[in-house]
Amino acid sequence: GFNKLVGTSGLVETADDYAEADISRRSAQDPIIVSAGWIEQAQDALKSARAMPGGSKAVDQAADTLIADLDKVLARLRPLKVYYDSKAYRDDGLARGKSEDPLMKAEFQTALTDMDAFSEALKAERNKHLAVELAALKARGDLLAYNSKLALQQSESLVDLFKSPEDLSDPATLAKGDAIVAQLETTLADQRKAYAEAKAKTGGQIGPTRQIAADQLTSMIGNYRAARLTRFILAG
Numbered sequence: 001g002f003n004k005l006v007g008t009s010g011l012v013e014t015a016d017d018y019a020e021a022d023i024s025r026r027s028a029q030d031p032i033i034v035s036a037g038w039i040e041q042a043q044d045a046l047k048s049a050r051a052m053p054g055g056s057k058a059v060d061q062a063a064d065t066l067i068a069d070l071d072k073v074l075a076r077l078r079p080l081k082v083y084y085d086s087k088a089y090r091d092d093g094l095a096r097g098k099s100e101d102p103l104m105k106a107e108f109q110t111a112l113t114d115m116d117a118f119s120e121a122l123k124a125e126r127n128k129h130l131a132v133e134l135a136a137l138k139a140r141g142d143l144l145a146y147n148s149k150l151a152l153q154q155s156e157s158l159v160d161l162f163k164s165p166e167d168l169s170d171p172a173t174l175a176k177g178d179a180i181v182a183q184l185e186t187t188l189a190d191q192r193k194a195y196a197e198a199k200a201k202t203g204g205q206i207g208p209t210r211q212i213a214a215d216q217l218t219s220m221i222g223n224y225r226a227a228r229l230t231r232f233i234l235a236g
Contacts, residue, residue, distance in 0.1 A: 001045030002122060009037040011070075011115055015108040018077075023101040028094040034084040036077050043070045056125050062118040069111035076104055127153070144198050147191035148210045154184040155217050158224065168227055177228075181221055188214050 005011050014037030026032055050063050080100060083089055089097050130153060137146040158180045167173045191214050199206050 001042050001047075001049055002118070004038055004045060005042035005115065006119075007038075009035070010042060011037070011039055011073075011108075011111060013037060014039055014077075015112060018104065018108065023094070023097050026094065026097075028090045028092075032084050032089060032094075032097070034077075034081050036074070036081050039070060039077070040074055043067065043074065046070070056121075058121045059118075059125050062114070062121040066111065066114045066118045069107070069114050073107050073111050076100065076107060080104065143190065144194040144210060147187050147194055148213065151184060151187045151191055151214065151217055154180055154187060155220060158184065158220075174228060177224065181224060184217065184221065188218060 014035055017035050017037070021032055021034060023032070046063060046067055050060065050067065080097070083096060130149065134146060134149060134153075137143075137149070158177060161173055161177050161180070162168060191210070195206075195211050195214070
């Protein structure tokens with residue numbers, strides 16, 4: 001449910017599309033399109049997951065807040081979509097659209113803020129489980145799986161550092177990013193070694209999935225360095 005919410009046609013993209021419609025500056029003669037995206041499908045999935053037993057209190061509380069926000073978003077957005085799809089806004093001179101526009105934007109913003117809080121709670125819970133899993137993999141000597149999962153965790157930490165383009169010009173953030181990259185490159189080197197050993201041990205009978213993932217993370221490091229250099233040149 002959360003992946004659908006943050007993915008294509010999810011909450012972020014739908015809120016951005018609504019903002020770009022720029023209702024406050026439009027006239028009743030303009031062609032206006034408003035989308036509800038896949039928010040309802042994501043909401044249904046979130047509610048189904050929330051109804052399941054288990055789970056941490058922090059995640060459940062964050063989910064309850066987000067679900068309530070999404071209910072408000074959908075309660076306004078679905079009728080507005082009908083209003084725009086049916087071109088009813090041409091009959092009232094866009095009066096309803098303009099009056100509800102700031103309310104719709106505010107509800108989107110509240111949901112986006114609480115979605116970030118839910119993401120942090122979910123990530124903290126995932127990291128707890130991952131720490132246990134990593135320890136178990138290392139203990140039983142499955143270094144290929146261990147380094148593959150560790151590399152993914154480290155790459156996620158790198159991405160999470162940068163909340164805006166301006167962060168690529170912040171020395172403190174870049175120092176943290178460079179430290180993570182150094183750790184990630186060490187992990188990827190260990191992962192490649194483990195992959196080569198596993199491939200030799202099985203006579204080549206091992207799938208390429210983990211190596212493809214490692215190659216993609218290496219490309220991500222290259223993109224990070226390229227973006228860092230570009231920002232440095234522009235700043236200079």
